[in-house]
Amino acid sequence: SAPMDLPLLGPVTLTGFAHPWFFLFALVAAAAVAGYLLMLRRRHRHVLRFANTELLDTVAPPSPNPRLRHLAAALTALGLVLLTVALAGPTHDVRIPRNRAIVMLVIDVSESMVARDVAPSRLEAAKAAGKRFADTLPAGINLGLVEFAGTATMLMPPTTNRHAMDAAIDKLQAQERTATGEGILTALGQIAAMSGSIGGGEGPPPMSIVLESDGKETVPADPNATRGGFTAARSAKEQGVKISAISFGTPNGTVEIQGQQIPVPVDDATLRRITEIADGRLFHAENLDELDRAYTDLRNQLGYQIVPGDASHAWVVLATVALAAAAGVGLGVNRRLPG
Numbered sequence: 001s002a003p004m005d006l007p008l009l010g011p012v013t014l015t016g017f018a019h020p021w022f023f024l025f026a027l028v029a030a031a032a033v034a035g036y037l038l039m040l041r042r043r044h045r046h047v048l049r050f051a052n053t054e055l056l057d058t059v060a061p062p063s064p065n066p067r068l069r070h071l072a073a074a075l076t077a078l079g080l081v082l083l084t085v086a087l088a089g090p091t092h093d094v095r096i097p098r099n100r101a102i103v104m105l106v107i108d109v110s111e112s113m114v115a116r117d118v119a120p121s122r123l124e125a126a127k128a129a130g131k132r133f134a135d136t137l138p139a140g141i142n143l144g145l146v147e148f149a150g151t152a153t154m155l156m157p158p159t160t161n162r163h164a165m166d167a168a169i170d171k172l173q174a175q176e177r178t179a180t181g182e183g184i185l186t187a188l189g190q191i192a193a194m195s196g197s198i199g200g201g202e203g204p205p206p207m208s209i210v211l212e213s214d215g216k217e218t219v220p221a222d223p224n225a226t227r228g229g230f231t232a233a234r235s236a237k238e239q240g241v242k243i244s245a246i247s248f249g250t251p252n253g254t255v256e257i258q259g260q261q262i263p264v265p266v267d268d269a270t271l272r273r274i275t276e277i278a279d280g281r282l283f284h285a286e287n288l289d290e291l292d293r294a295y296t297d298l299r300n301q302l303g304y305q306i307v308p309g310d311a312s313h314a315w316v317v318l319a320t321v322a323l324a325a326a327a328g329v330g331l332g333v334n335r336r337l338p339g
Contacts, residue, residue, distance in 0.1 A: 016308055018089030025087055029080035036073045075326035082319035086312045094309035099140030100198050100205035102158050103302055104187035105130060106146045107169075108213035110178040112264035115214070115253035118287055122214055122249055125288045127169050130212070133295040134165045138303045142198070144190050148183030149175030150219055158194050179219040180270065184209060184232035184243065191241055207241045208302050209278075214249035216270040229270055233277035243278035244301070245271040246294045250286045 017023075107130065113123040134143055142158035145168045156168035191207050198205045217223050223230040236243050249266035256262070268284060275282045281301070283294035 016091045018091060018308075018310075020088055022087035022089070023084060025084045026081065029077050029084065032080060033073075033077050036077075072326045072330035075322050075329060079319045079322035079326060082315055082322055086315035086319055090311040090315060091308035092311040093306045095304045095306055097138030097140060098206060098303060098305055099138065101141045101302060102144070102191050102194055102198070102205055102207045103137070103141055104144045104146060104158065104191060104209045105133070106148065106152075106183045106187050106209055106211045107172060108149070108178060108180070108183070108211075108215070109147045109172050109174050110149045110213075110215065110218075111174055111176055111255055111257070112178075112215050112249075112253065114174045115249065115255050115264050117250040117253035118248070118291075122253070123172060123174055125291060126212055126248060127172055129288060129291040129295050130169045131166045132292060133210075133299060134162050134169070136296075136299055137162075141303055142194065144187070145169060146183050146187045146190075147172055148179055148186070150177035150179055152179060152182035152186040154186055154190060157190055177219045178213070178215055178217050179227075180211070180213060180217040180229040180274070181220070181223065181225075181227045181232040184211065184229065184236060184274075185227060188232070188236055188239060188241060192239065204240065206302075206305075207239070208280075209236065209241060209243045210298055210302070211243055211245040211271065211274065212248055213245065213271060214247070214253070214266050215264060216267040223270060223273070229274050230277060233274040236278045241278065242280045243274055244280035244283070244298055245275050246283045246285055246291065246298075247271050248285050248291060 107126055109123065113121070113126065115122050118125045130145075137143060139160060139162075142160055143156075143162075143165055144154070144158035145156040145165060147153050147155055155171060156165055159165065187209050191209075195204050195207060217229045220226075220228050222228055225231065233243055247266055247268045249264070251265040253264045253266065254261045255264050266284075266286075268282065272282050274280075281298075283297065285291040285294050
């Protein structure tokens with residue numbers, strides 16, 4: 001459920017508890033309520049023994065606010081319950097940036113990427129969205145760039161230098177054919193070369209590939225071949241590298257080749273299977289806005305991690321307010337502290 005924020009108190013949300021055994025303290029609140037009810041019952045019986053009601057009114061005059069006479073006890077019980085929740089260590093989800101991750105951006109630059117079904121063209125839109133993705137990633141993430149058509153080229157090894165990354169993205173140029181597997185394998189090589197040199201934590205850093213393409217693989221013809229897309233995806237899974245993909249374009253795209261308009265409809269099938277093999281997600285974008293949204297989702301997924309954070313402060317404050325109110329009502333209404 002979505003967190004509920006109270007001004008000056010912080011998040012009041014229950015996604016888990018660090019010390020759930022402290023809920024045994026709730027027995028104290030239950031015992032206090034039971035004791036209070038028992039006391040009222042005994043007092044009622046004692047009052048009924050007085051035959052002279054005039055004398056009773058003199059000894060124990062009625063409260064000026066009879067409807068509030070139990071409020072102090074109720075507030076005390078509430079305060080104890082809130083304090084119990086605080087002692088149990090409630091937690092809430094906290095999003096923090098990843099500072100050890102390696103992300104490889106693998107972009108298709110085959111001839112179909114010059115299609116203008118996405119303005120100004122698929123490739124130019126891919127450049128613009130790719131730079132926004134790079135510029136908005138957490139600063140500590142190492143981001144690299146691979147372009148692929150008939151072969152794959154490493155344009156930028158993983159780096160935190162976003163200006164260098166933007167310059168590399170600007171160099172993307174359309175070429176012939178589509179070798180998706182080569183692009184993935186080239187990215188995997190860079191990830192393997194760098195992952196061992198990243199410290200600051202236990203185990204290997206989080207490693208991911210973001211693959212953007214508009215069509216199925218043509219080199220080799222069989223994605224299950226030695227250097228095909230599906231084979232490369234299986235290698236990624238073995239190395240613990242997730243592959244998420246963006247299928248970019250529309251069914252109506254065309255490119256002009258030797259004076260003829262050649263249809264280049266977007267094809268999700270290959271990319272969907274690659275993401276299934278490598279435990280990633282598939283996004284589909286038919287315009288620049290949708291492409292930006294896909295990159296935004298990927299940035300949130302790859303650039304941040306969710307960890308449990310302490311949410312006890314708000315419950316301590318609420319418990320303190322309830323107990324202070326109980327004391328105030330006890331003195332003001334019942335002329336004594338609750339108890």
